[in-house]
Amino acid sequence: MHNPTQKCGAQQLFATNMRRIRVEKKLTQENVAEAADLHPNYISSVERGQRNISICNIARIADALGVSMGDLVARPEDKA
Numbered sequence: 395m396h397n398p399t400q401k402c403g404a405q406q407l408f409a410t411n412m413r414r415i416r417v418e419k420k421l422t423q424e425n426v427a428e429a430a431d432l433h434p435n436y437i438s439s440v441e442r443g444q445r446n447i448s449i450c451n452i453a454r455i456a457d458a459l460g461v462s463m464g465d466l467v468a469r470p471e472d473k474a
Contacts, residue, residue: 402446404467409443411466415459416441429458 416426423441427434432454439445440455447455449463456463 405446406443407469408447408452408466409441411468412455412459413441415461415465419459421459426455426458430454 416423423437424434426432427437430437430451432451436445437455440447440451452463452466456466459466
């Protein structure tokens with residue numbers, strides 16, 4: 395049986411991609427939070443894979459990073 399406190403693979407993938415894209419674009423978590431109209435602590439917890447976020451917030455973060463929503467959930471092998 396699935397343990398609800400365990401992190402979902404998709405959550406971790408999103409978190410990893412979000413951090414990688416943010417760092418590549420030389421943005422701080424605060425920059426992303428401001429552009430997405432979200433709290434910096436929220437952005438930090440998303441990057442740590444601690445939040446199962448809504449589609450609306452995924453769209454806001456994608457817009458803030460200047461990428462598609464798909465870029466945030468793409469597996470590394472899909473990017474090759």
